[in-house]
Amino acid sequence: MADQISNISTTQLFNYTLNLADNSLIMGHRLSEWTGHGPILEQDIAMSNIALDLVGQSRNFYQYAAQIKNKITPSGDGGKGTPSVDRGTTEDSLAYLRDADEFKNIILVELPNGDWGYTIAKLFFFSTWQFLLYQKLIPSSDAQLSAIAEKSLKEVTYHVRWSSEWMIRLGDGTDESHQRIQKAIDEIWNYTAELFLPSAFENACYENNIGVAVSEIKNDWTQKINDVLKEATLTSPAAVSSPLLAGKEGRHTSFLQEILDDMQYLQRTYPGCKW
Amino acid sequence: MQDETGLLETFDDKVAKEIKIEPRDWMPENYRKNLIRQISQHAHSEIVGMLPEGNWITRAPSLRRKATLIAKVQDEAGHGLYLYSAAETMGITREEMVDQLLTGKAKYSSIFNYPTLTWADIGAIGWLVDGAAIMNQVPLCRTSYGPYARAMIRVCKEESFHQRQGFEILLTLCRGSNEQKDMAQDALNRWWWPSLMMFGPNDDNSPHTAQSMKWKIKRFTNDELRQKFVDICTEQAKILGLTIPDPELKWNDEKKHYDFGEINWDEFWKVVNGDGPCNSERLAARVKAHEDGKWVREAASAYAEKRNRNN
Ligand SMILES: [Fe+2]
Ligand SMILES: [Fe+2]
Numbered sequence: 292m293a294d295q296i297s298n299i300s301t302t303q304l305f306n307y308t309l310n311l312a313d314n315s316l317i318m319g320h321r322l323s324e325w326t327g328h329g330p331i332l333e334q335d336i337a338m339s340n341i342a343l344d345l346v347g348q349s350r351n352f353y354q355y356a357a358q359i360k361n362k363i364t365p366s367g368d369g370g371k372g373t374p375s376v377d378r379g380t381t382e383d384s385l386a387y388l389r390d391a392d393e394f395k396n397i398i399l400v401e402l403p404n405g406d407w408g409y410t411i412a413k414l415f416f417f418s419t420w421q422f423l424l425y426q427k428l429i430p431s432s433d434a435q436l437s438a439i440a441e442k443s444l445k446e447v448t449y450h451v452r453w454s455s456e457w458m459i460r461l462g463d464g465t466d467e468s469h470q471r472i473q474k475a476i477d478e479i480w481n482y483t484a485e486l487f488l489p490s491a492f493e494n495a496c497y498e499n500n501i502g503v504a505v506s507e508i509k510n511d512w513t514q515k516i517n518d519v520l521k522e523a524t525l526t527s528p529a530a531v532s533s534p535l536l537a538g539k540e541g542r543h544t545s546f547l548q549e550i551l552d553d554m555q556y557l558q559r560t561y562p563g564c565k566w
Numbered sequence: 567m568q569d570e571t572g573l574l575e576t577f578d579d580k581v582a583k584e585i586k587i588e589p590r591d592w593m594p595e596n597y598r599k600n601l602i603r604q605i606s607q608h609a610h611s612e613i614v615g616m617l618p619e620g621n622w623i624t625r626a627p628s629l630r631r632k633a634t635l636i637a638k639v640q641d642e643a644g645h646g647l648y649l650y651s652a653a654e655t656m657g658i659t660r661e662e663m664v665d666q667l668l669t670g671k672a673k674y675s676s677i678f679n680y681p682t683l684t685w686a687d688i689g690a691i692g693w694l695v696d697g698a699a700i701m702n703q704v705p706l707c708r709t710s711y712g713p714y715a716r717a718m719i720r721v722c723k724e725e726s727f728h729q730r731q732g733f734e735i736l737l738t739l740c741r742g743s744n745e746q747k748d749m750a751q752d753a754l755n756r757w758w759w760p761s762l763m764m765f766g767p768n769d770d771n772s773p774h775t776a777q778s779m780k781w782k783i784k785r786f787t788n789d790e791l792r793q794k795f796v797d798i799c800t801e802q803a804k805i806l807g808l809t810i811p812d813p814e815l816k817w818n819d820e821k822k823h824y825d826f827g828e829i830n831w832d833e834f835w836k837v838v839n840g841d842g843p844c845n846s847e848r849l850a851a852r853v854k855a856h857e858d859g860k861w862v863r864e865a866a867s868a869y870a871e872k873r874n875r876n877n
Contacts, residue, residue: 307569320624323632326639328851330859331866332613332647339640346633353629355686383628407862463872464865471861550624557627557685564742566627566735 298498305359306395306492307502308436309385310539312352313396316386318417319345320550322403330407337453341414344446351439353382358435360385361541383533387558391548393539395490399482401538401547405475407469412475415454419515420486422447423508432500462523469524476520477528484534486512493539586712589655597781600774601711602656606663609649611675613667614622614848619691624794627685634731635688641724648717655713668842668853677760679842686739686746686753694754694761694799700725701766705785706746719748733802741805745815747807752768754803755811762826764832765792796824 322342329335360380399417404410425447428440461472487509489497498501519528537543557566573592580587587593616639623639626632648658666672677695682688703725706718739750766772766788778784786794796815803810814827836842 317631320632323623323636324635326623327616327643328855328858330855330862332643332650333613334862336640336643336647339636339643343633343636343640346629350629350633386629387627407859460869461862461865464869465861467861468865468868553624556625561743561745564627565738565747566631566742 295526299495299501301359301363303492303495304433304501305356305363306490307496308352308356308359310395310490310492311436311439312349312356312385312401314349314421315345315352316349317394317396317550318400318414319343319349320554321402322410322414323398324404325410338410341446341453343452344443344450348439348443348446349386350382350385351442353385355435355439356385357381364546373382383558387555391543391551394538394543394547394551395396395492395541396538396543396547397482397485398538398544399479399486401550402479402482403546406471408472409475409479411454411457411461412472412479414450415458415519416479416483416486416516417449418447418454420483420508420512423511424452424503424505427503427508431502436501437457451515458519458525459523462520462525472523473525476525480528481531484531485537488534488536490536490539568808576656576851581710584708584710584782586715587710588712591659596777597783598656600778600781601714601783602653602658604778605649605653605656605714606658606666607673607675609646609653609663610667610672612646612649613693614674614678614852616642616646617848617851618678618680618689618844621682622685622688625685626688631735637691638728638731641728645717645724649714650719652711652713653718664856668849668856673838675764676834676837676842677764678848679837679844680756681844682762683756684753686736686749687757689732689735689750690740690753690757692728692730693736693802694732694757695764696725696728696732697796697799698761698764700729701791701798707792708782708785733806734839736806736808738877750806751808754808758811759829759833760837762792762796762829765789765795765839767831767834793823795827800824 319342322338322345325335326339326342327335329338357380364380399413402413404413422444425440425444429437429444431437431440458472462466463469487505489505493502493505497504517527536549558564574594577587577591577593577597580591587597619635619642620639623632626635650663651665654660656796663672667674679696682691700722703718703722707715707722709715709718736750739746760848769775769787769789772788775784777786779787800810800815812827814825816825818825837845840846
């Protein structure tokens with residue numbers, strides 16, 4: 292690892308890896324809220340499966356991020372403002388002991404689930420983006436990121452297919468489902484702009500052949516989205532006029548705080564315990 | 567064509583020879599009814615059982631625990647699916663069964679009408695509830711009805727995995743801080759008796775047992791299974807260092823079994839009849855999921871129909 296990242300600050304690589312981890316975790320967490328509440332038993336299972344894939348991906352990224360962090364600060368502390376843990380940084384200290392403003396996920400993934408259509412639209416936009424991102428991450432000069440991307444790509448291929456099929460089914464289903472899914476798309480659309488705006492850590496990683504230039508996947512993403520929306524007899528909203536970076540830089544909605552209040556509650560209430 | 571007596575003889579003969587009854591075979595009407603009731607109740611239990619544990623997915627205290635819990639609850643959905651399919655081979659549809667559940671006509675295991683108050687409950691459920699389920703279900707792998715027996719073989723493999731995971735959650739807590747150990751003990755205090763109730767009424771109060779044993783739907787009586795469960799769990803609790811909340815629990819060297827106290831049958835019947843701590847909450851959650859999902863199911867069938875027409 293050390294020689295591969297000699298030209299880049301380790302903090303940038305750490306942040307880049309955290310961004311990938313946080314996206315998967317928060318999206319997976321949201322999807323897991325459906326477990327036991329889905330509209331059809333088979334689809335409840337499918338949704339849980341995707342949640343599981345995403346939590347799994349996040350663990351791979353967090354474990355790598357922890358390795359990086361422990362090299363930066365060998366004595367280890369879980370991150371800004373967190374009590375130091377003797378075993379240094381771990382996947383769990385990263386997930387459970389950071390504050391909301393230290394999370395680097397895009398806003399899209401922290402949005403509440405809404406109805407089934409809203410969740411499907413979120414997942415469809417996200418998975419399509421993740422697919423293109425991971426594809427471009429495979430040739431990364433960072434062997435670990437490359438390996439995780441390659442392993443995850445198989446899963447994400449399925450997520451794209453599954454969510455696309457649901458987009459089409461809902462768009463071309465009944466009048467009600469058409470209206471609901473169109474409304475979801477229109478509401479979520481603004482949040483997709485952040486997917487293609489590079490943050491400082493993304494730029495740094497891209498320049499060092501480690502990361503992906505997110506702006507470069509925008510065309511393919513738009514193409515794929517439009518193809519599916521067309522087949523679903525749905526309308527693509529107009530381009531977002533002035534997109535803003537937010538989540539990647541730690542500026543989140545209160546929805547993330549709500550997620551973390553729930554997710555981190557045990558670790559925060561009983562610090563230093565093994566579970 | 568055989569007459570009814572001949573058919574019944576063939577059926578009894580197969581059951582006696584341990585040949586599985588298959589969906590196309592003739593079977594007595596009561597055998598069919600009894601099995602539909604049992605299998606669909608079992609399926610409903612898997613589905614309702616997703617709720618108390620699903621509650622803790624978003625609060626699981628580590629990423630590994632979170633992933634394992636999602637997978638576990640998802641397994642239970644899978645069990646529900648196999649079981650609904652097995653029941654469908656007897657001439658009832660999944661819609662009819664779901665309707666019976668949502669209208670309160672069908673029962674499900676009362677254990678899921680108790681709340682999950684702490685993380686230790688997830689351990690206790692795995693250890694005790696999945697443990698009791700295994701005790702009930704392993705003999706069902708040899709039950710006389712083929713599709714049910716085959717579904718149970720798949721289910722049992724996963725249940726024993728769940729049971730080990732639950733025990734491991736408790737073991738971790740018991741080796742942790744005092745607060746964690748207290749949490750584990752408290753969970754055991756609350757889940758012990760309801761778990762014993764999972765084996766059903768005492769044998770003298772179990773109207774279906776005799777017939778079910780004769781038909782080889784059941785292989786052991788409720789009390790036999792309950793005794794086996796108590797014997798095993800008492801030993802396991804020692805490994806955990808937890809105390810089973812039963813002052814009458816003690817080894818009987820003559821019987822080579824543990825003696826244990828009497829179940830509170832008033833509570834048992836109260837929960838069975840709908841007055842448990844979470845009966846209405848559980849049912850309401852299932853009704854809500856069903857109603858919220860109505861437009862989705864309608865869209866899916868409308869779309870499928872369009873596709874069929876165009877092909
Ligand atoms: Fe199960
Ligand atoms: Fe289970």
